[in-house]
Amino acid sequence: MSDRYVVRNPETAWRVYDGQAVILLAGDSTLNTLNAVGTYIWREADGTTSVSAIVARVCEEFEVEPAQAERDSADFIDKLCQRGLLMVTESPQERR
Amino acid sequence: MGRDDAVGTVKPTSPAAARGAQTELSLAIAGVRAAIVMRDATLADIVRQRYKGFLSGGKPRWRIALDVDTVVPPAVPGDVVVRRDGHPARLAVERGDFSAILDLDRRCGRVALNAPNEFSIDSFLRIACTLALLDVPGLVVHAASLIRGDKAYLFCGRSGAGKTTLTRLSPDATLLSDELSIVTMSNGHARCHGTPFWGELARAGEDRCAPLHAVFFLHHGGRHTVEAVRPGDALKQLLSTVLFFAREPELTARVLGIASNLVESVPCFDLHFRPDAGFWELVDHV
Numbered sequence: 452m453s454d455r456y457v458v459r460n461p462e463t464a465w466r467v468y469d470g471q472a473v474i475l476l477a478g479d480s481t482l483n484t485l486n487a488v489g490t491y492i493w494r495e496a497d498g499t500t501s502v503s504a505i506v507a508r509v510c511e512e513f514e515v516e517p518a519q520a521e522r523d524s525a526d527f528i529d530k531l532c533q534r535g536l537l538m539v540t541e542s543p544q545e546r547r
Numbered sequence: 548m549g550r551d552d553a554v555g556t557v558k559p560t561s562p563a564a565a566r567g568a569q570t571e572l573s574l575a576i577a578g579v580r581a582a583i584v585m586r587d588a589t590l591a592d593i594v595r596q597r598y599k600g601f602l603s604g605g606k607p608r609w610r611i612a613l614d615v616d617t618v619v620p621p622a623v624p625g626d627v628v629v630r631r632d633g634h635p636a637r638l639a640v641e642r643g644d645f646s647a648i649l650d651l652d653r654r655c656g657r658v659a660l661n662a663p664n665e666f667s668i669d670s671f672l673r674i675a676c677t678l679a680l681l682d683v684p685g686l687v688v689h690a691a692s693l694i695r696g697d698k699a700y701l702f703c704g705r706s707g708a709g710k711t712t713l714t715r716l717s718p719d720a721t722l723l724s725d726e727l728s729i730v731t732m733s734n735g736h737a738r739c740h741g742t743p744f745w746g747e748l749a750r751a752g753e754d755r756c757a758p759l760h761a762v763f764f765l766h767h768g769g770r771h772t773v774e775a776v777r778p779g780d781a782l783k784q785l786l787s788t789v790l791f792f793a794r795e796p797e798l799t800a801r802v803l804g805i806a807s808n809l810v811e812s813v814p815c816f817d818l819h820f821r822p823d824a825g826f827w828e829l830v831d832h833v
Contacts, residue, residue, distance in 0.1 A: 461796065462796040462799075463796075464796070464799050464800035464802075464803040464804075465803070466779075466782065466803065466807050468777065468778050468779025468782065469777060469778075469779050471779055473779060473782050473783060473786075475786065475799055475802075475803050477794050477795060477796040477798075477799035477800075478794055479794070480791070480794065480799070482783060482786055482787065484779075484783060
């Protein structure tokens with residue numbers, strides 16, 4: 452199965468305090484906050500890093516089993532996509 | 548505190564102005580001065596009376612044409628829609644009782660009201676302030692604000708949080724607002740400004756400003772308690788009280804940036820209070 456890439460919705464504005472991201476979505480002014488692992492994934496979601504690479508880094512950073520990290524990351528990415536915060540692509544975006 | 552030199556009357560500039568002389572009032576809120584230009588005498592009287600504490604002389608940075616147009620198509624009643632109108636800096640602002648165009652680059656705008664109504668004018672000005680203040684930079688916040696000594700205090704909360712109650716319990720403080728307050732940032736320092744926007748108190752704030760000493764998030768409680776809030780949590784609470792309607796990403800990012808600077812610059816606290824003036828003993832000592 453080909454790898455996927457995640458990218459932050461450019462219509463979001465965000466800040467990180469104490470390792471937790473506070474994200475404001477312009478379209479509906481909703482406010483979202485992420486925990487430490489979620490914030491790590493959020494920071495890595497640059498459109499050029501594959502989901503599998505992000506999951507591998509999560510395993511290292513937070514000492515999580517790969518299977519669990521993969522499952523939790525997939526759930527998290529799905530949730531943020533539903534909220535319009537992240538977008539998934541089949542190929543990497545060009546670096547700006 | 549209105550000054551006569553702020554009020555000028557000039558001749559009509561177009562056939563459409565046949566209804567009467569054009570009146571120009573200079574209105575300054577949080578240092579943002581706007582010339583409000585009107586052809587409708589009733590409208591001019593309302594603005595002159597309603598904002599008398601905020602009329603001032605000096606060169607306006609903004610120019611707003613305010614008129615009555617009974618054929619303005621109504622938006623959904625009560626809803627505020629702020630959307631880009633072609634150019635990125637040009638915004639259309641619509642509500643059930645008015646329709647407006649604001650150009651943030653050229654600092655000008657025109658407003659068509661369905662009727663010469665004080666509440667419609669006030670609603671428009673509240674929204675216009677949220678946009679005009681971005682350049683300052685500053686924010687309009689659902690908050691009561693008071694000056695005590697030389698320090699300003701901001702008490703944030705939505706309707707029912709106790710903003711007006713708190714101002715009524717503070718007769719020896721200078722009222723900046725019991726409903727909508729303005730905070731501006733400059734070189735990492737926050738200042739709180741009086742506004743003409745009132746809540747249940749039905750009284751405008753003083754046209755004054757002072758360094759913002761502390762931000763409090765209001766909660767009802769059985770006793771008075773104050774607890775420090777970390778910047779991240781403060782940002783979340785502050786954003787939930789910021790007045791802002793534009794859904795544009797660039798403008799939203801600027802609001803977040805200003806709010807972040809504010810919570811990083813000024814100590815923030817949760818204030819649980821009951822309706823007596825005893826809360827000042829805690830507030831004075833933060």
